[in-house]
Amino acid sequence: MAKIISTKGKQFRIAMDDGTFLDQPKKKHKTIFKVGDQVDVIQDGSVTHVMLKHPDKNRFTRFQKKLLNLLLIALAILMIPVMIIAFSPGDEIDTEPKIGEPLILDNVSFKVLEVMTSPKIGSGITVSPTGKFVVILLEISNNSDAAVFIDNGDFSLRQGEKSYNPSMNAPLVYPDKQYRALNETGINPGLSIKAVLIYDVPVDMADSKEFKLRIYGGPLGLSSGLIDLSNR
DSSP: EEEEEEEEEOOOOOETSSSSEEEEEEGGGOOOOOOOOOEEEEEEETTEEEESSOTTSSSOOOOHHHHHHHHHHHHHHHHHHHHHHHSSSBBBBBOOBBBBEEEEEEEEEEEEEEEEEEEEEOSSSBBOOEEEEEEEEEEEEEEEOOOOOOOOGEEEEETTTTEEOOOSSGGGOOTTTBBBBHHHEEEEEOOEEEEEEEEEEEEGGGSHHHHHEEEEESSSGGGGEEEOOOOO
């Protein structure tokens, strides 16, 4: 029984039934052989045919493997611009407006109206923090030509190197219903909404004047800026 015993280099070696060995160049055969494969060897004049004794339908031929490699290379080339955009730092707004002043990101205006603290949120159904809540009321105006979608995750509260994520549940029970929770909220061109962001921070930090609100906007969230909350 002929068997593949080596596939190193540009050739593969076959151990023949009579104890001899036959070396064959890989490129002359469509099948990609593996060590241990049982094969039939057929001599047709000066041409040697090597075929799997038990063909594997799931095994790539040499042509199929080359085609797959070409497709992977093409996909990688197509992904390069996407990766460049995704990992580029984006546009950072240099100025830091304060409470009552707008931050403009790609023709969308973000204005903090008020900052306060609270030991809990809601009436009837309430949400309590681990520390203390910092409540930020803001107005968002879409001055662009297309609808924008704003989410809680576009905002983070910063104090130096520390970064705080907004509460998902507390805004849902905020009693003043003119301020909505942000959950993939769509804003059409020319419209404005009022929204509430609520952050759970340590009690001794809740009244800090060092907080800044980081906002990410624009396509893929590549534009960003800070609103200084020190004049709260």
